[in-house]
Amino acid sequence: MIIPLQPRLTDAELKEITEIAAEFNVGIQPIHGAQRSIYALMGDETSQELINRIEGLAYIDRIDRVQSPYKLMARESKLSNHTITIGNRTVPGDFAVIAGQCTIDPNNKQFFYETAHAVKEAGADMLRGGVWKPRTSPHSYQGDAKSLYILLEARDQTGLPINTEVMDFDQAKLCIEAGVDSLQIGARSALNYRLLQEVGRMTKGTKTRVLLKRSMHMGPVSEFILAGEYIVAQGNPNILLCPRGTVPGMDGYRNHPDECITPLLKEKTWAPVIVDPSHSVGKAVYVPHAAIAAVAYGADGLCIETHCQPKKGVGDDPKQAVTPEVLGQIIRESRELHTRMKNLTKTLQTA
Ligand code: PEP
Ligand code: MN
Numbered sequence: 001m002i003i004p005l006q007p008r009l010t011d012a013e014l015k016e017i018t019e020i021a022a023e024f025n026v027g028i029q030p031i032h033g034a035q036r037s038i039y040a041l042m043g044d045e046t047s048q049e050l051i052n053r054i055e056g057l058a059y060i061d062r063i064d065r066v067q068s069p070y071k072l073m074a075r076e077s078k079l080s081n082h083t084i085t086i087g088n089r090t091v092p093g094d095f096a097v098i099a100g101q102c103t104i105d106p107n108n109k110q111f112f113y114e115t116a117h118a119v120k121e122a123g124a125d126m127l128r129g130g131v132w133k134p135r136t137s138p139h140s141y142q143g144d145a146k147s148l149y150i151l152l153e154a155r156d157q158t159g160l161p162i163n164t165e166v167m168d169f170d171q172a173k174l175c176i177e178a179g180v181d182s183l184q185i186g187a188r189s190a191l192n193y194r195l196l197q198e199v200g201r202m203t204k205g206t207k208t209r210v211l212l213k214r215s216m217h218m219g220p221v222s223e224f225i226l227a228g229e230y231i232v233a234q235g236n237p238n239i240l241l242c243p244r245g246t247v248p249g250m251d252g253y254r255n256h257p258d259e260c261i262t263p264l265l266k267e268k269t270w271a272p273v274i275v276d277p278s279h280s281v282g283k284a285v286y287v288p289h290a291a292i293a294a295v296a297y298g299a300d301g302l303c304i305e306t307h308c309q310p311k312k313g314v315g316d317d318p319k320q321a322v323t324p325e326v327l328g329q330i331i332r333e334s335r336e337l338h339t340r341m342k343n344l345t346k347t348l349q350t351a
Contacts, residue, residue: 001071002028002054003061003078007036013059014039024050031072031237032205033082040072040233069222070229072237073269080270084209084238086182086301087125087161091240091272095338096301097331098163098182098211098274100128103315104147112147114308116154118324123331126182127151127160128303132171133315134188141314145174152178163211163303169198176202182209187244187279190215190227200234209238211274211303216246216255221264228271239271242303243294245280254282254320259294266298273298278305278320287322291330295337298345302334 002017009017009030017039018028027042041063045051051063068074086096099119104112116127129151132143148164155162161181166172167189175183183203189195190213199210210231214224228239243262245255257280262273275297277290291302307313307321322330 001064001066001078002039002041003064004037004039005059005061008032009037009039009059013057017054017057017060020053021050026050029233029235030205031079031232031235033079033237034084035081036078038072038078042233070225070269072232073225073229073239073271075268075270077270079232079237082237082270084240084272085207086209086240089125089301091274091300092270094300095295095335096126096274097124097334098126098128098301098303099124099306099327101130101307101313101315102278102305102317102321103130103133103141103143103313104150105314106144106146106150108312109150111308111312112150113154113157115306115324116158116160118308119306119327120158120160122306122324122328123335124160124306124327125301126163127154127158128163128184128305129154130315131164132167134165134167134186135315148174148178148180151180163209166199168195172199172202176206176208180208182211182240184211185213187213187215190224191217193227193230196227196230197234200231200236203238204235206236207238208236209240210236211240211242213276214241214243214246214258214261218246221261221268224261225265225269225271228269240274240301241265241269241271242274242276243280244276244278245282253280253286255280257281257290257293259290259297259299262294262297262299272300274301274303275299276303278303278316278322282316282320284310284320284322284326287320288326288330292333292337295334296341298341302330304330
């Protein structure tokens with residue numbers, strides 16, 4: 001990782017180091033963080049001659065070699081002060097909430113508009129709504145591109161930034177062209193490294209956030225962080241890590257709740273953690289408990305499926321969406337607890 005003396009290299013400086021690196025078959029990937037840019041060496045960066053040539057340049061401070069499998073996502077990376085905005089909140093630091101329907105029903109778009117206004121009223125910072133849906137059965141409703149216009153209209157009406165899931169290149173392209181604020185990579189796609197790379201490349205140098213769900217088949221914490229590394233390595237550091245439960249380890253919940261992963265993630269990476277309690281427990285009545293537990297474990301925010309009339313929803317909404325009233329209660333409790341947890345963490349650190 002190349003650390004320049006100034007926060008950003010000029011075009012001429014970037015060209016010069018790119019040419020030097022190319023002599024060693026190494027690429028340079030600029031990654032623009034909120035405070036500074038870093039320049040990752042892509043390829044075999046072990047040549048001492050390459051290091052000497054670059055470190056010898058007047059505008060370069062040094063080359064840092066991060067001893068971690070995730071050089072860019074690591075806590076000790078120069079991106080460690082990078083922060084990401086979700087509406088008017090900045091994470092890590094503030095507490096941010098993404099809420100809205102699992103699925104937008106284009107035949108009942110009035111529900112989505114009503115939900116959008118209600119989640120805003122309840123205190124959400126970003127609106128979610130599924131346009132295309134990854135369904136276990138090919139016979140279930142798969143979503144509809146028309147819903148993208150409903151999502152955009154809901155943003156216009158409420159002023160809330162929007163998040164939706166993309167499963168392939170074409171969907172990502174449509175969303176990026178439409179200016180969708182946050183692309184969700186779902187639990188089923190989180191191991192699709194090609195998609196992670198494509199989304200990273202297509203959003204390089206932009207403010208587009210990527211809400212990366214934890215795959216239900218991911219075990220080691222590092223596997224999740226490395227999935228994020230795929231995106232950052234293509235030039236987009238705006239990664240929100242989203243635990244959402246893994247394969248069920250006990251009967252009763254839809255997935256195995258994994259909100260306790262947050263302290264482990266925080267130890268290893270700077271990326272903010274936005275926990276999804278909805279898919280984790282899979283039933284509306286358990287969602288407030290899982291949400292509060294996630295905040296107690298140090299989450300920077302929550303992503304909660306919410307519907308103005310859950311029983312009339314499609315996809316996951318009838319079983320796991322909470323009402324806007326319940327969302328409001330969760331948000332109020334969570335914001336208070338988040339502040340208390342920050343103070344507790346400080347106290348524990350100095351004890
Ligand atoms: C969703 O957010 O509606 C969804 C399908 O999530 P996941 O990928 O976590 O199952
Ligand atoms: Mn869902």
